[in-house]
Amino acid sequence: MGFLTPLLLGGIALIAIPVVLHLVMRQQPRELTFPALRFVKQRRDSNRRKMKLRHWLLLALRCLLIAGLAIALARPTFKGTGLHGKDGAPLAVNLVIDNSLRMEYVQANESRLEKAKKTALELVEKLPEDATVAVCDLGRAAHGYAPDLSAATSRLQNLRPTAEARPLVDGVLESIKLAAEQEDRRQEVFVFTDLSQGAWNDEGLKEINNALSAAPDVRIYIVDVGVADPKNSSLGELQVRRSVLRPGEPLHLEAEIRSNLQSESPLVELSLRNEEGKLQKRSEAIAAFDPQGQGRVVFEIPNLPLGTHQGSVNLAATDPLIVDNTRYFTVEVRPPAKVLLLATQPADALFVEKALGASLGDASRFDVTVKTFADLEKAKLEEFSAVALLDPGPLPAEAWNSLWDFAAGGGGVGIFLGHHAAGELESFNSEPAQRLLPGKLKRVSRAETYLRPRRLDHPALAGLRNYAEELPWQICRVFQYWTFDKSNDSDTYVIAGYANDKPAFIERPAGKGRVLVSTTPFSDPLEPEGREPWNTLPAQPWPFVALVDQLIGYLAQDGDERLDYLAGEVARVQLSPQQQVASYVLHLPDGQAGSRVATSGDDELAVSITDELGNYRLTAGGQSQRLDRGFSVNASGTISDLTRFDPEKLTGALPKDRVRLAENLEAVEQYVDVGRSGRELFPWMIGLVAVIWGAEHLLANRFYREEKGKD
């Protein structure tokens, strides 16, 4: 119990007035002659007692009336079960508002974010003028206290849902820290959340708990603006089999669908942007759900022309959360990579050539040219993406140099050593050759072994990762292989080795390009004449084709490229080594476009403004700078996770006396009022005074009615 204006309690002293009046100015009775006094006498005593009682009652009522009025005007407050903080100190209020896309869930014609904003605005309206307010959303920008309440109000009003939302817990932690800095104020943090599992988790609660113990004066009010039983259909992340396609290769795309709407199976549409930039429906599928409400749709779009293709997959369902019904994708159709195979005679290149050509049937990833080492001098290497030397013999220094230049300019050089190198160590250990090779050739090891890559995490072999269990490495027997002296250069890297841990494939960067050395040949016949075979690799089509495809693809820098990003991530668009881009135009999903300058010398374009969901496009004109690339930005899968977090778990995990969970503004106000300045008892008090006044009036009227009549 406390008083807002305790000075007015002095008014209680005015009680003296009725007491004095009662004692001094006693009411004079009306005198009447009455002969039947004997009957009055009989009952006089009880009547006199009643009279006295009534007199005192009247006096008491009047005193009470004055005291009640004085107490009411002193504005008593009741401090009950609220969260106690620094009494009487001005407020520092931190409003954490979850503005992730999940908060766009619409119920009663109002999104969760709108409800949160409305509640927060009502709260700010009721704050005293001396309160400072910080509005913290889940955007990436730093937050601080608003200069005044109206600034805080406008910040709240301007809150928009953001795709690149931080976890809510981060926002809460930031606010706790911010509040704790206001040491001379009451530190209060209001968290407006939909209480979904997407926002809350056990680890986050632990972190909040820790932060609260570091900031002992901070109180948290969690305002639940969510819905009890959320209904939603959502499209999961798109799985594009290959984002870089070759001509003729179909676009293969799968999407997972979840729904708890229990309505008919919805239609899923795939649209592609046409040349004019408009979305055009290209395919559709009906999503069938299993009893758990999960389904899967698969799209295959054949015959995409060369170039960048962007589009979206749309779940044609009407549910309260629309934002997770659409997902965007970008794929590129590129011309086949040009690969030059060099061998002593063209027949030697047969295995590799077939392996490259057969890798994808008709739609080959590679445009293969076979030449002999004798043609090396004449060959225009810059026309190719990669050059593979299959079992090279000694080469002139010019040839090594031109290969080095080719590699340094961005090309890929593969050197598959074999029996032609034997006895020709001078050429290989010469200086020009050593710029490409990982070290000096030492000898041929004849310890029988087999190819056994331990890990498939190197990009050159990453494509095999999905089949790791099915690859029969044991049958890739190797009888002879080259060994190197230990090189001083630290930039060599063993991509894969043999079962005896000796290196099989060694990579070495060369300028913008790369060099890959295999210590055993890929072109050796199984039964050579007059010598022992080196290995049985080409005899095993399954690992061999895949291995060749991966290694040559790696050399040609023809890997899959990431064209799909989450909102908030920095998107990186790889440029080809020959491409020079000084500036480009970035087209945003909303149709806006802006010119941007590329950092010179970089082999990628970085785009950091990815807060909008949709397809981004990068274009540049000119001959040498010609660019038409793109990427897609999607929201993270957590925005579809609307499952309610157990409120009891939430309150149970946090300190009870410092955290309150409220379902609406009234509950918030109740906690806040009671905790902050107590609940005002003025209305009750004044009501009580009115009742006392009425009673006094009634009683006094009975006493004085006759006197007034006389007057």
Next chain:
Amino acid sequence: MAAVEKYLKPEVIRQISRLDLRAQFIVKGFMQGLHASPFHGFSVEFSEHRKYSHGDNPQDIDWLVYAKTDKYYVKKFEAETNITGYLAMDLSGSMAYRYQNELSKFEYSTCLAAALCYLMVHQQDPVGLVTFGEKIIDVLPPKSKRQQIGNVLSHLARLKPRAKTDIATSLIQLAAMLRHSSLVMIFSDLLVDPEPVLAAMRRLKHGGHEVIVFHVLDQAEVDFPFDGLVELRDPETQERIEVDADGFRKDYLKAIGEFRETYKRECAKSRIDYLPLHTGMPFDKALMEYLLSRRNMG
């Protein structure tokens, strides 16, 4: 009837200043109202025959005597017995009390007494008057002559209430004084202890006298119409009591009710006629009571 009955109300009687006229007014109004009643002619009886003379009512001719004698005789009627009546007036100070009504208790009693006197003398009954305070003050011996009306009325008109009263002593005194059985009509507010009074009344009754008690109270004493804080003063003893009238009314009404009930019960036991009256009541009730009592004595 209604026109006649209105003359029986105290507020009408009050407008007449002369007591004899008041008495006539009351009695005539009462008798007129009585014509339709079954009590007609009950108090008088055949006495003797006399010769019919001009002016006599032909209805009174006795046709049996005419058949025997061929002469007209009329029946002469007179009261069967002569009852000596005493009007006993209480002169206590409290009888002068009047709150809002037209008549005080004393005036009401006087009017009533005058009317009864008038009625009795007209029936050939001798009427006397006894006034008492703390003891018997004055006695007017009973007579049945017509002048007695004038005597009694003039005496009554001169009476004034005095200070104190002692009804029991006065009644005992009266009982000792009366030699023949008489009808004693007591007019009093009886605002003393009831026991001695009742004892005195019984004594009168045992002395062979018929007793009618006209218990006259002021309407205010019956209804207690006060409210607010009042200080009540007894006119006889000058005693004062302060009460809250509103809170007290219920108690008072209960007390006065018990008081009247005691008299009614005790009087009934002793075959004394007890008539509770108040100054707001019409007179006919009192007169009727007298007539009923008169018949019972017959």
